[in-house]
Amino acid sequence: MEVIKWLENWYQLHCDGDWEHSYGVKIETIDNPGWNVKIHLADTSLENLHVEYSLLEISETDWYGYSIKNGMFNAAGDPTKLLFLIDLFKGIVEENK
Template sequence: MVKNVDALDFLVSWYNAQCNGDWEHDFGFEIGTLDNPGFTLKVDLKGSALDGKTLDRISHSLEAEQDWWACWTEDNSFRGVGGPENLRSLLEAFRDWVRSLS
């Protein structure tokens, strides 16, 4: 596995690896926005190699008011929320969590 792969490229590669003709019809990932402002990330784990894996909530509040993020698993999904400059942090947290399970 390449160590320095971009976090977005990692998510896209992970998604493609799950697509088997069935999984992608019911599952996938979503990137959304928050009104405070910020981003959300939800990655479905059901039916993937990560099905049932858990992550206790991790969070980071940095110096700037809008520089924060948190990730956890809930309902067999990886979840993340973060400030408007922290989408990359959410993607990196997913990548790092997946790698930690290997």
């Protein structure tokens, strides 16, 4: 669960009185079933990063995919992948410091 604390810190770092009024983090369930994680990257060091959508589907119940386009990290995965998706974002942030 340390990755949740990391995400809290990342979010807080970008809250400057303006950013949080237009951008943020959205975590929701999807009907596949699974999770969707959307993180706005505008006005961050990653705002110009572009990653085409990539899907890794091991089985119908073991999958995830993500992309970074137009200043948005968008990832989805099966019901066991929430922490994995957040950790994936963390890895991208750390790679692009």
